[in-house]
Amino acid sequence: MLLSIALILIIGMFMGWICQRIKLPSLLGMLITGIILGPYVLNLLDGSILNISAELRKIALIIILTRAGLGLDLSGLKKIG
Numbered sequence: 436m437l438l439s440i441a442l443i444l445i446i447g448m449f450m451g452w453i454c455q456r457i458k459l460p461s462l463l464g465m466l467i468t469g470i471i472l473g474p475y476v477l478n479l480l481d482g483s484i485l486n487i488s489a490e491l492r493k494i495a496l497i498i499i500l501t502r503a504g505l506g507l508d509l510s511g512l513k514k515i516g
Contacts, residue, residue: 439481443472462499 450464472479484491 436481436483439479439484442479443469446472462502 447465447468450468451461452464454464454467455461471477474480474485
């Protein structure tokens with residue numbers, strides 16, 4: 436399970452860096468990594484990590500929403516409404 440988590444983190448960060456270099460959000464590369472390594476495409480992850488995937492998804496959602504909120508331009512929001 437630890438190897439699967441390390442694989443997700445390392446490849447996810449690398450794919451995020453690649454997406455950033457081609458002017459895409461780095462989060463997109465991380466999401467694509469999760470889809471590719473997950474059970475629907477390559478199925479490279481340990482089965483035990485899928486048992487805790489609900490908790491991991493909640494943590495990932497919190498991180499995604501926090502990053503999105505921190506990336507908002509407050510002056511632009513004030514102009515809109």
